[in-house]
Amino acid sequence: MGHFIWAAVYTTIIAGMSLYGIHRYVILYLYWKNRKRVPQPEQHFAELPQVTVQLPIFNEYFVVERLLESVSQLDYPKDRLQIQVLDDSTDDTRELVQTVVAKLAAQGFDIELRHRVDRTGFKAGALDEGMASAKGEYILILDADFVPPADLLRRTIHFFTNPNTGMVQTRWGHLNRDYSLLTRVQALYIDAHFVLEQTARSRSGRFFNFNGTTGIWRKSCIVDAGGWQHDTLTEDLDLSYRAQLEGWRFIYLNDVVTPAELPVEINGFKSQQHRCAKGSVQTCLKLLPALWRSKLPFLLKVEGTAHLTSYFISLLLVIYCLLIWPTLAPVHHSWMHAIFIDAPMFLITSIPFILYYLMAQKQLNPRGWVRELVLVPFMISIGVGVSLNNTRAVLEALFRHESHFIRTPKYGINAKGQSWRRGRYSPLKSILIAVEILFAAYFMGLTYHAWDEKNYSSLLFLILFTCGFLYVAFKSIAQWLPKFGERGPQDAVPA
Numbered sequence: 001m002g003h004f005i006w007a008a009v010y011t012t013i014i015a016g017m018s019l020y021g022i023h024r025y026v027i028l029y030l031y032w033k034n035r036k037r038v039p040q041p042e043q044h045f046a047e048l049p050q051v052t053v054q055l056p057i058f059n060e061y062f063v064v065e066r067l068l069e070s071v072s073q074l075d076y077p078k079d080r081l082q083i084q085v086l087d088d089s090t091d092d093t094r095e096l097v098q099t100v101v102a103k104l105a106a107q108g109f110d111i112e113l114r115h116r117v118d119r120t121g122f123k124a125g126a127l128d129e130g131m132a133s134a135k136g137e138y139i140l141i142l143d144a145d146f147v148p149p150a151d152l153l154r155r156t157i158h159f160f161t162n163p164n165t166g167m168v169q170t171r172w173g174h175l176n177r178d179y180s181l182l183t184r185v186q187a188l189y190i191d192a193h194f195v196l197e198q199t200a201r202s203r204s205g206r207f208f209n210f211n212g213t214t215g216i217w218r219k220s221c222i223v224d225a226g227g228w229q230h231d232t233l234t235e236d237l238d239l240s241y242r243a244q245l246e247g248w249r250f251i252y253l254n255d256v257v258t259p260a261e262l263p264v265e266i267n268g269f270k271s272q273q274h275r276c277a278k279g280s281v282q283t284c285l286k287l288l289p290a291l292w293r294s295k296l297p298f299l300l301k302v303e304g305t306a307h308l309t310s311y312f313i314s315l316l317l318v319i320y321c322l323l324i325w326p327t328l329a330p331v332h333h334s335w336m337h338a339i340f341i342d343a344p345m346f347l348i349t350s351i352p353f354i355l356y357y358l359m360a361q362k363q364l365n366p367r368g369w370v371r372e373l374v375l376v377p378f379m380i381s382i383g384v385g386v387s388l389n390n391t392r393a394v395l396e397a398l399f400r401h402e403s404h405f406i407r408t409p410k411y412g413i414n415a416k417g418q419s420w421r422r423g424r425y426s427p428l429k430s431i432l433i434a435v436e437i438l439f440a441a442y443f444m445g446l447t448y449h450a451w452d453e454k455n456y457s458s459l460l461f462l463i464l465f466t467c468g469f470l471y472v473a474f475k476s477i478a479q480w481l482p483k484f485g486e487r488g489p490q491d492a493v494p495a
Contacts, residue, residue, distance in 0.1 A: 006323065009319075009323065010320075010323050013316050013319050013320050013323065014320070016312075016313075016316045017313060017316050017317070017320065019306075020306070020310070020313045020316075021350070021351075021352045021353065022352070023306045024352035024353055024355075024356045025352045026303075027196055027197055027200045027201075027356065028196065028200075028352070028355060028356060028359060030200035030201070030203075030204045030206075031196045031197075031199055031200035031359075033204070034199070034200065034203035034204050035199070035203075035363075037203045038254075038255070039159070039202075039203070039251050039252075039253065041158035041159045041161055041162075042161050042162050043158070043161045044158045044161065045157065045158060045160075045161060048076065048077060048080050048157065049080065049136070049137055049138060049157065049160075050080050050081075050082065050135055050136040050137065050138075051076065051080060051081055051082070051136040051138045051139070051140055051153060051157065051216070052082040052083075052084060052130075052134040052135055052136035052138070052139045052140070052219075053071055053074070053081065053082065053083045053084065053139075053140045053141075053142065054084045054086060054127060054130050054134070054139055054140070054141050054142070055067060055068070055071065055083070055084065055085050055086060055142055055144070056086045056088075056123045056126045056127060056141070056143065056144075057085060057086060057087040057088065057089060057093065057097065057144055058087075058088045058089055058093075058119075058122075058123075058144075058407055059089050059090060059091045059093050059407060060089070060093055060144035060145075060410060061091060061092055061093045061096060062410060062411050062412040063144050063145050063261065063410045063411075063412050064093055064096060064097055064100070064144055065096065065100055066147060066412065067142065067144050067145075067146065067147070068083075068085070068097075068100045068101070068104065069100075070147045070148055071083060071142065071148065072104055072107070072109060073150050074148065074150060074152065074153055075150045075151050075153070075154055076153045076154065078108055078109060078110070079110075081109070081110065082110045082111075082112070082134070082135045082136055083104070083109060083110065083111040083112070084111075084112050084114065084130045084133070084134065085097055085101055085111065085112070085113045085114065086114050086116075086126040086127065086129070086130045087113060087114065087115045087116075088115070088116050088119045088122075088126055089115075094115065097113065098113065101113045110135075112133060114126075114129065114130060114133075116129065120230075121228070121230030122230060122404075122405035123212075123235065123405065124228040124229060124230035124235035125228075125230055127141070127228045127235075128227060128228040128230075131219070131222070131223075131227070131228070134219060136219065137218065137219050137220070138157060138160060138216055138217070138218060138219065139216065139217045139218075139219055139222070140152070140153065140215075140216045141212070141213055141214075141215060141216075141217070142213055142214060142258075143212065143213035143260070144410060145260045145261040145408075145410040146172075146213055146214055146258050146259070146260040147175065147258070147259050147260070148214070148258050149256075149257070149258065152170065152214075152256065152258060153216075155253070155256050156168045156170065156216050156253065156256060157216065159251050159253075160216075160218060162249070164247070164248065164249045165218065165248075165249050165250075165251060166217065166218050166221030166225075166243050166244075166248030166249060166250060167210050167215055167216065167217050167218070167221065167240070167243065167248070167250045167251070168215060168216045168250075168251045168252075168253060169198065169202075169208075169210055169211060169214070169215040169250065169251070169252045169253070170214045170215065170252075170253050170256040170257065170258050171194045171195070171198075171214075171252075171253070171254050171255075171256065171257050171258070172190055172194055172211065172214060172257070172258060172259070172260055173257040173258060173259035173260065174187050174190070174259055174260065174262055175259045175260060175261050175262075175413070175414050176261055176262055176264065176413045176414060177262065179262070179264055179413060180264065181375075181378060182263075182264070182265075182266060182269065182382070182475075183262040183263075183264060184375055185375060185378055185379045185382050186262045186263065186269065187262065188357050188360075188361070188372065188375060188379050189357075189379070189383075190262075191357075191360045191361065191364060192356050192357045192359075192360040194211075194254065195254060195360040195363050195364060196356060196359060196360050196363075198211075198252045198254070199252060199254050201252075201303070201307075202250060202251065202252035203252075205300070206300055206303045206304070206307075207240070207241060207244050207250075207300065207303070207304045207307065208240070208250060208252060208307075209236060209237045209240035209241070209307075210236045210237075210239065210240045210250075211236060212234075212235075212236040213258075213260075214258040214260075218248075221243050221248050222239065222243070224243070224246055224248070225239055225242040225243035225245075225246050225248070226239075226242055227239075231282070231286065232279045232282035232283045232286060233275050233276075233278050233279030233282060233403075233405060234275070234276060234279025234280055234282070234283055235279075237279065237280060237283045237308075238279075238282075238283045238286065238287065241283065241287045241291070241304070241308075242287065245287075245290060245291065245294055245296075261410050261411075261412070261413055261414070263408055263409070263410075264411060264413050265409070265475070265479055266472060266475035266476050266479070267409075267476055267479055268408045268409045268410075269386070269408075270386060270389045270472070270476070271406045271407075271408055272408040273386055273389055273390055273393070274389055274390065274392070274393040274406070275393075275405065275406065275408075276311070276393075277311040277314065277389075277390040277393035277394055277397075278393035278394070278396055278397045278403070279397075280308060280310065280311050280397075281309075281311060281312070281393070281394050281397035281398060282397045283308060284308035284309055285397065285398075287308070288304075288305065288308055288309075291304050291305070291308075292305075311390055311393070311394055312394060314386075314387045314390035314391045314394060315390075315391045315394045315395070317384065317387045317391075318387055318388060318391045321387075321439065321442075321443075321465065324446065325446065350380075353380075354376055354380075357372075357376070357379060358372065358373070358376070377464060380464055380468075381464045381465070381467045381468035381471065382468055382471060382472065383468070384464065384465050384468035384469070385436070385467075385468030385469050385470075385471050385472030385473075386472055388432060388435055388436055388439065388469075388472075389432060389472075392432060433473050433476050433477060436469050436472055436473035436476070437469075437473045439469040440466055440469035440470040440473060443462055443465045443466040443469060444466050446462050446465075446466075447459065447462040447463060447466055450462055
């Protein structure tokens with residue numbers, strides 16, 4: 001009976017992971033089919049409309065000056081541009097922002113500084129409060145670690161000549177892609193999302209989401225969709241689905257790139273992933289019923305469901321890890337098992353993800369994409385390593401566990417060799433690192449067992465899992481060890 005229950009659960013988990021693998025094949029197909037359907041504005045504004053640039057800030061001492069300087073360089077008439085600095089900071093960022101805002105105001109910019117003491121709603125609350133004094137019908141939102149190109153507004157604003165266009169999203173670029181192995185792997189993840197997934201969804205008429213920054217909203221679209229709400233950690237995804245359910249059209253521009261700073265330490269990456277995973281599931285619980293009650297085509301509902309539930313694959317992966325031991329027994333590794341179970345599983349669950357990331361690099365860099373092949377094992381390994389972090393986020397959302405918005409530390413890193421300053425996110429307050437270490441030890445045991453049983457076909461797979469959990473746990477702890485922590489000459493975080 002016990003073996004039957006294990007087999008049923010194991011089969012269910014594999015089936016679930018396979019569905020997400022098949023979905024990646026669908027994304028690849030949709031991208032390839034629609035790759036040449038580059039969106040173009042229907043016409044151009046005879047007179048450029050007023051635009052409000054909203055800059056939500058929270059303790060961004062090391063990057064906020066760079067942000068404000070780049071916004072001041074936007075190629076757009078000053079009399080048509082309003083800048084709102086929505087500052088919730090509790091450290092020395094407040095004084096720095098005041099200084100820079102005063103400087104820009106003296107240069108003739110229409111710039112408004114709004115500082116909140118009560119951080120209700122976090123970023124969503126700040127954006128919602130800024131709406132009250134936003135003068136523009138169109139609102140550009142930029143997070144603190146982004147550096148917009150000067151022509152960003154001129155290349156995007158004319159898409160709003162279509163009255164049904166509610167939002168225009170641009171692609172994220174990377175200021176510090178080659179800083180470390182971690183940033184290079186993150187770039188692979190982000191590139192695939194923007195180059196393939198956003199392009200495939202937008203050009204095939206599926207729902208896709210505003211990514212929280214580097215996008216322009218029509219103000220009336222935000223209002224019509226119910227405004228910024230803060231009952232999820234992904235207010236951008238939440239508003240995106242509500243707006244599209246109301247019939248608004250979204251446009252994604254793959255050729256307009258706004259670079260940003262990638263998290264340079266693992267705890268910043270983990271906090272970012274936790275927020276995205278938990279917020280996605282919260283949005284799923286909130287809006288999935290409305291999606292299926294709508295009169296949208298069936299295939300669009302299926303795609304939206306796959307999108308909103310995408311982080312559930314981390315939960316499935318962790319359960320799979322716990323169930324893997326019996327599959328390594330010699331009886332399970334006959335040639336029939338390898339041909340009829342292992343091979344199909346690999347083709348359905350692993351190959352599409354590898355193709356997904358490599359195709360994105362091929363589209364971005366047709367001549368140099370092959371050099372990214374070496375990163376594939378590291379990408380898989382680190383993805384496995386953060387699965388526990390993401391699973392915790394999924395479970396917190398499912399069980400309605402409340403948690404605060406945790407900022408992703410940014411240190412003003414633009415080039416390889418710069419030192420980063422220590423952030424405030426403390427992994428040692430969580431039992432998660434201990435669990436990651438336990439999983440690493442568990443997979444070390446599985447690796448030894450596979451070697452001892454001459455089950456060589458599983459070794460590479462097990463080594464990748466072992467290294468992933470070890471890497472994430474070690475890097476989380478190393479941040480706090482003087483011997484390993486990467487400390488620069490300006491370590492101090494403003495009080």
